Each structure stands twice: as structure tokens, then as C-alpha cells.
Amino acid sequence: MVTKKELANGVTLTVLPTTQFKTTRIVLNFIAPLAAATITQRSLLASLLETNSQDYPTQADLAAKLSALYGANFGISVSKRGNVHVFSVVMTVVNDKFLPGATTVLTEGLAFLKQVLWRPNVTASRFDAATFNREKTNMQAYLASVYDNKQAYASLQLQELYFKNSTAQRVPSFGNEADLQAITASSLYTYYQQMLAQDQVAITVLGDVDAEQVTALLTDLPLTARTADTTDLFYQQPAISSVVEKTDIQPTNQAKLNLAYQVPTYYYQPNYYALLMANGIFGGSPMSLLFTNVRERASLAYYASSSYDAFRGLITVQTGIDAANVAQVKQIIATQLATLQAGEFSNELLAQTKATLKNQYITGLDSAGYLTSQELVQQLVPASAVATEEFIAQLTAVTKEQIVAAAQTIKLQAVYFLSSQEAGK
Template sequence: MTQEIQPGVFLHVLPTEKFKTVRFMIRFSARHTKDNAGARTLLTSLLETNSQNYPTQTALSSRLAELYGASFGVGMAKKGNLHQVNATLTLVNGKYVGDDALLAQGVAFLREVLFAPNISNGQFDEATFQVEKENMLSYIKSFAEDKQAYASLQLQQLFFKEDADQQVPSFGTLATVSALTAADLVTTYEKMVREDQVDIFVVGDVTEDEMLALFAPLPFPKGERVHPEIFFKQPAINYVEEKQEQEPLTQSKLNLGYRSEIYYGQLNRFALMVFNGLFGGFPHSRLFMNVREKESMAYYASSSYDSFRGFVNVQTGIDATNREKVLHLISEQLITLQKGQITDEELEQTKAMLKNSYLLSLDSPQALIEADYLDNWLPESVMDDETFLRCIDEVTVAQVQKVAQSIQLQAIYFLEGEGANA
């Protein structure tokens, strides 16, 4: 059941007897921008740490312990053009511990942390703010040490060179976070609760009526809320952007970005899923078997795709001296798929792994939430489990071949080991 309890605020109840727990998630969705990503991410840390009635992290943790060890967190995510702030509470279903009031207490806890944050005199608690800001700055700086993550971010900046917002990751940048004040975060918080689209999800053995009674009274400000376009459409270019850097590494990073015109909701996305599985998504894929295993040219080699931004990403870890050989090998693997050189066995193996992954997701409360979120954001894409699995089964070699022929190399990022490692 999905019900709009006020303009722009939706309650999604997913009744199921699969779980002995109940998961609540309140998601705030707004357009992702280079300016708001860092502030919204830092806000998640402040909301997660304390509130007016639980002014310390210890007090908040003690309350969760009283709720039979409930787990709570506030995080963020990015999907296409959207920046999402997610407040999640998972607690045991009260019927299993003889406490009929437990779910109501859980909603009351969410109400407290979301609508009574630790704000006074127009700013968040300064001590908490400074600690969480320093933690976040340390986190962002740590990406310079994680070379695989660093290379991934550099490729993203190169691939989305013409769009400043898409270049910036979901957690923002060092510069934007460094400039934030405790008062700035109040402005960010007020804008989020007032203007974001809100989706409230409940997964567990509950009834729609009881959840409506619990969540409808939440004091969301009334007014017009945003509903941004979820897809980012990457413009095509007729050349390849390249960037190379050098650092003292034992393992160089070679990442490639391909543009795709296939997006979530389109039927040919199933062929894209199979293509990615064959190209670099699974252990039997071309990149893994040929570049890594057979030719021993890579420490790792894989591909992934983002069907909300038209982005196919290849990541490899290599010896710097093998750069051109690896580029050639990656191109060769793609060409074999463009020619339709796919055996029945590997096609069926890929489909089986995709279907198994989908079936496993049906046992995950979070996967059920994400599926329902997209069903409601993109109602034209709704399909039942049987149809989804059949669409995977019906993918043909010719369809995979067409996908392989349609993707375009747009960016190459190479992080080269320097000196003795070059």
C-alpha cells in the first residue's frame, strides 16, 4: 500500500511475515548538487548522534537498548539526479516480546530525532558539530589513501566533466564541508524537512491501518515539495577524455567510462544487465577470465553499470608497464560481445546468476524498500517478480550484441605508479 498522507509525503507499507523485525525508513529526496551534498551528508551525522531529549550519544544509545536493542542510523545515498537522506530504525516486532506498544515507541523515537534535533540559538550543538565535521573531513581525506576509490572518483569527474553537480560524490567535497558552520546546517535541515519529497517505508508483519495511525501525525511542514527528474542524461561526445597521474604505487589503476543510452525502466535494460554480467560483472566474465586469469594482466578487472546516469564503468588494477596491453585486451573483450561471440552456456550461466541475485534480494527488507521506492517514483516501470525473471530469460545474444555495439568509450583515467613502480 502507498498512500499520500499529505502533499509530497508518502507512506509505503509492505506487509510480510518473512521477518521477526520491523524496519522503518524515512527517506528525504532532493536534487543532488555540488553545493548541497556535503551539508546534507554532515547533517546525517548530527541527526544520528543526539537530539534535544537525547543530548549525548550515550543517551541515544541507551534509548535504543531500551527498545530491545533496536538499530538506528541516518545515512545518505545518490541515485541519478537525486540526493537521499535516509533515517532507518529496525526493531523486533512487539508481538514476539509481548510488548504491543513497541512499534509506537519506535515511531516516537524517530519523531524525536527528526523533529527535535539538538539545535539551540539558531545552530546545532557546537561541540557535536565540530566533532562530526572533523570526522567527515577525515573521511573525505582518506579517499586519497584508498587508491581504488580515488581512481573511481577521478574517473567520475572526468566522465561527467560537463556537469559540475555530477562530478561531485554524494558526500560532497573537502572545500564545501570545510566551509560549513553549525548555523548552515540548521538552514540545510529546515530546507530538507520543508521541501524534500518524503517517503516513509514500513517492512514487516504489520497492518496498513496501524502504520497510518502512527505515521500520519508526524509534523512535516505543509507546502509544495520537490520531485526532481531522477535520470541524468549524459551528452555524447565524439572524443575520449583522458587523464593520467603519477604516485608511488605498486599497483596502477586503469579505469574506463563508457556512455550508455539505456536507462532503468526501459525493457532493453535486461540486455544491459546480461551484457554487464558477460563483460565484467561476474567471475565468469570476459574481463575476469581473460584479462585477469588467462593473460594475468590485472590484479582485478570488473565492470558495473549505473542505469540512472547512463554510465558503464570498468575498473582494473595493473602493472604500469602493461597499460597499453590491458587497454587492448579490454577492447578485445568488448569486440567479442559486439560480434555476438557468446556461447549458450555462458549466456545461461549469466542469466542464472542474475535471477539468483534477484531472488535473494526478496529476502532483504532494504531491497524491498528500494524496489518499492522506484515503483512509486517510476510507476511506468512496475513489474511483478515473474515478469522480471521472464525478461531476463528472454534476453537473446542479438540483444546483448546490440547493447555492446551501443556503448561508447568516453573517458580513461590512469593512476600510474611512479619511479621504480612505473
């Protein structure tokens, strides 16, 4: 039986009991309104805090502790969910029931998390200089490396082009180099104290555990009451009447053509299942119109697919092409969307797409990471708390007419093209 408790105002605990896994997964999500000024700080904090602490002053010390906990896994990451930024602390430990003797790995694991988060490597109200400088340099190198990953670079450039109304949405979830420069060891520690005190906190524990024991252990965490956040989760950007286009010339072996489309349907709102199907038929599945017609039949792309961001009302198309074919690829992508919007797709493709989406959903249920991620989504979007049977039933019930109606709301807004200097020659 799922247990949900409020440990303090703005601090929730969900215990998901299951015997499906031999491990216990603990996730602490710190959730804050998305703000351009704090994205890079939170990303740097993620790298900094998983490196060392007062109790484990070196990476080797921290690794040794995890090894002593029978090879426990520990990591911190950041992500965007519409108008919020999520700082996720994740730890996975072997269930004590599968270890020899009388072990207390869960208790020790939670104590470890408390040490890392509330006893960071700090002196005189600033992060340890050596650790801070190293992680800041590492982050600079990572941000620079994005330039060398041309598909990632193209995706970020499309995001910057599309989200012209929001600086926060334009900044990548992992931050940017311009904001990184201004961060100091003391300013970052000041922000960290603010994050611990003000962020909404959603804790999820998944495994074969006793809910009362877990609650008692987590009550010990110094998470005080905080003001409830009223941020509107979904980002809604007004549609524009003329498509924005941008071309960049850089050395690259394969040109990138990425497109952004606005849709008015968000996570588990009415028509969500129909739009999920529309995206699957368009480019979100291995049998999709884009894959079949752009890549396979016309041989115009090395890859072609679409993805649906249900938190930001956005569908993006990603392709890798020969630069000389760009006009032809644009046209054939537009043709596939028109085909979808006219309902000129087979019943076989409709059935295959439904089967693929169902299988993807069911496969996710075998992943502890997916299950804890979905629990967070359900807290953010209560309407998404549907049983597997309901999800399958709703998807099965989607008609061709509903898919066509949803597809007709897909509006092209931005086109980004990255080409080599030899393009067109």
C-alpha cells in the same frame, strides 16, 4: 496487501506487509534535486543527526535508548539516484509479536524517530557547537581517508573526468572538503529546516504490521505539504567524439585503470534487460569476459569487473594491475568489448549470466534492506514495479541478437590511470 497513502502533498507512505522477518524496518527518504551546493550539507547532517538530539544529548544516551528498544538499529545515509539526492533515515525494531509481555516497540521506535528528526540538538537556531565541530572534524578525516583508498580514489577521479558537463554529478554523494569548509552550525540548521519543509518524502514500513496502526502513528509526524518535484530523474550526458584520458602519479602498490562508457539505456526503459545482460557478460559476473580473459587467462589484472549505473547511463570498468601492463590491459579490455559487440560469446556464457542475474535478484528478496530500497526505486521509476515472475520472464526472453544490439551502444568516453612513481621504470 501493499498499502499506499499520501499523508500530505509530496509525502507518501508505503506499508509492505510480510511475515518473512522478525523485525520491522522503517525508512524515511528525503528526496531533493541533486545540487552541488547541498550534497556536502546533507552528508554532514546525516552524521550529525544520528549522533544525538535534545532528548538524547550524548551518543551514550542515544545508544542507551536503542538498547532499551530491544537492540533497535538506527542510522542515516545519503545516496545519489541520477538527478536526485536521497537522505535516508532507517530504523529496524524487533516485532512486538516476538517479545515477551505487552511491548510497544514499534510505537516507541516511531516516537524516537520523531524526537531525533524534529528535536535536534539545537540552541539559538544553530546546532550544538561541540557536536557540530566534532562531526565536521570527523567528516574532514573521512574525506581525507578516501585518498588512501586507491580504488575509491580512482573511481572518484574517473567520475570527475567523465561528468565534465555537471558539477553536481562530479561531487561524490558524500560531499567534498572544499564545500565542507564553508558550512557553519547556523547555516546547516537553516538548510535542515529547508530540507524538512521542501524535500519530497517517501516513507516505507516493512514487516508484520497493521497498516492502519502504522498510518495513524506516522500521521503524527510534522510533515507538511510541499510542492511536487518535477526533476528529470535520469542524468543524460551528450557523448563526446574523442576519449578523455588522465594519468596521476601517486605512491601505490597496485596501479588502477578505470574506464567509463556511455550507454543510452536507463532503468527499466526499452532494452534495459538486454543491456543488463550485456554488462553481465562484459564484466558484471564471475564468468564475464573481463574476469575470464583479463584476470584469469592473461593474468594481467588482480581484479577486473564492470558495473552499470542505470540512473546515469553509465558503465564503468574497474581494474587493479601492474603499471607496466597498462597498454596491454587497455587493448585486451577493448578486445573483450569488441567480442561482445560482435556476438562472439558462447551460449553457455549467455545462459550462465542469465542464471547469475536471476539468482542475484531472487537472493535480494530475502533482504529487508533490498526490499525497502527497491520500493524507493519503484516510486522514482514506476516502470520498475515488476513482479518477480515478470522480471525472470523478461530476462529469460532476452536474445543474443538483442544483447549484441545493446552492446553496440556502449561507447568509451573516459580513461583514468593511477600509477606509482615507479611506473614505467
